[in-house]
Amino acid sequence: MCVTVTSGAAILTGMVDDLLSGRVTAFRREQGFGVITLDDGRDVKFDASACTMIPEEGAAVRLRIGPARWGGGFKALHVEPRHTSTIIVPVAPPTLDEQIAALQREHLVSALSEHVMAQLAGDGLVGRPDPALIEVLDAYYAADATHARDDGYLRFAHPIAAAGDALATVAAALPGLAVPHPDDVHSLDDLISLVNDALEAAGDTRRLYPLEAGHDWKACFLLATDRAIRLAKVLPFA
Numbered sequence: 142m143c144v145t146v147t148s149g150a151a152i153l154t155g156m157v158d159d160l161l162s163g164r165v166t167a168f169r170r171e172q173g174f175g176v177i178t179l180d181d182g183r184d185v186k187f188d189a190s191a192c193t194m195i196p197e198e199g200a201a202v203r204l205r206i207g208p209a210r211w212g213g214g215f216k217a218l219h220v221e222p223r224h225t226s227t228i229i230v231p232v233a234p235p236t237l238d239e240q241i242a243a244l245q246r247e248h249l250v251s252a253l254s255e256h257v258m259a260q261l262a263g264d265g266l267v268g269r270p271d272p273a274l275i276e277v278l279d280a281y282y283a284a285d286a287t288h289a290r291d292d293g294y295l296r297f298a299h300p301i302a303a304a305g306d307a308l309a310t311v312a313a314a315l316p317g318l319a320v321p322h323p324d325d326v327h328s329l330d331d332l333i334s335l336v337n338d339a340l341e342a343a344g345d346t347r348r349l350y351p352l353e354a355g356h357d358w359k360a361c362f363l364l365a366t367d368r369a370i371r372l373a374k375v376l377p378f379a
Contacts, residue, residue, distance in 0.1 A: 160203040162223060168196045172346055173366025177204060177217060187217035189366045190337050190348040194222050195373050235375070240274050243375040247368060249292050253281050260284075275352055275377055279360060290314065293363030295349070297329055307332055311349075314363055318343060329359050351379040 161179055168175035173189040175196055185206055189196055201223040209216040235243070244250050261280045272280075279296065282289035289296075295314055297307050304326040311332070312320050321335040333349045340347055349361045350369050362369070362376065369378075 160205055160219075160221075162201070162203055165196055165198050165200045165202060168198050170367055170370065173348065173369075177202060177220065185215060185217050187220055188337065188341060188348070189370065190333075190350065191217050192220040194220075195370050196220070237272070237274060237277065240375050241277070244372070247372055249362075249372075250278065250281055250288070252285070252288060253277075257281070273377075274375075275360070278352075279358075293347075295361045295363060297332075297359050297361075298357070304332075311336055315340075318345075333361065350376070353377040353379040 163177040163179040163185070166176050166178040166184070168189075175187050175189070175198075177185050177187055179185060185204065186209075187196075187204070194200075202220050203223050204217045204221070205219040206215045207218045241250060241253060245253070258277070261277070261284065278294065282292070282294045282296070288294075290313075293314065295310055297310065304323040307326065307329075308320050308323060312318070315336070318336070319339055321332070321339070325335060326332050329351065333351055337348045340349075346365050346367075347363055348366060348369065349363055352360045352362065362372075364372070
């Protein structure tokens with residue numbers, strides 16, 4: 142990516158798919174904001190919701206930057222770890238029971254018990270003996286809209302068939318937030334990015350974190366950043 146500096150402002154030109162290299166030099170975990178210093182010495186602000194990993198100060202990363210929607214300037218649109226030669230020892234993935242227990246320690250799916258699981262299976266909502274966590278979550282929240290609202294679970298048809306319906310779901314979960322105009326929403330990625338920008342502008346520490354569903358629908362959790370960081374090892378964030 143070619144970057145030209147004019148009067149102290151970085152102007153992006155060239156191929157937008159190129160990734161820059163840098164290092165996380167500051168991260169305010171409670172607010173979910175931080176700074177990445179690029180290899181050329183420039184600082185770029187980032188939001189934890191743009192990261193594919195848990196941000197840690199000192200971490201080497203690659204990132205894509207673009208114009209900030211609020212306040213002018215630029216920010217990181219995508220941040221991923223810069224791979225090193227460190228040998229990673231494989232760790233056995235947690236069982237479904239362990240995943241559910243971890244969520245309940247964060248006060249999610251609090252009413253999901255063995256009895257409820259049996260009911261979901263009996264109703265055909267969980268259709269196989271070894272369901273993935275995302276399937277259990279969706280079945281649990283589909284059976285009780287109150288739990289979905291309280292836990293911040295939002296479900297959308299994918300691709301978004303009607304932006305108005307998707308925005309109505311967001312508006313119900315975030316009353317008072319200035320939601321985007323339907324004409325600006327062409328995909329779920331657009332919706333999440335615009336809503337997260339609006340939350341940032343409002344000083345709200347929560348963000349929409351999409352889940353990797355692998356179905357013809359998509360889901361998100363509305364979580365405070367520090368909570369999302371703790372849950373990143375459990376929830377299948379996209």
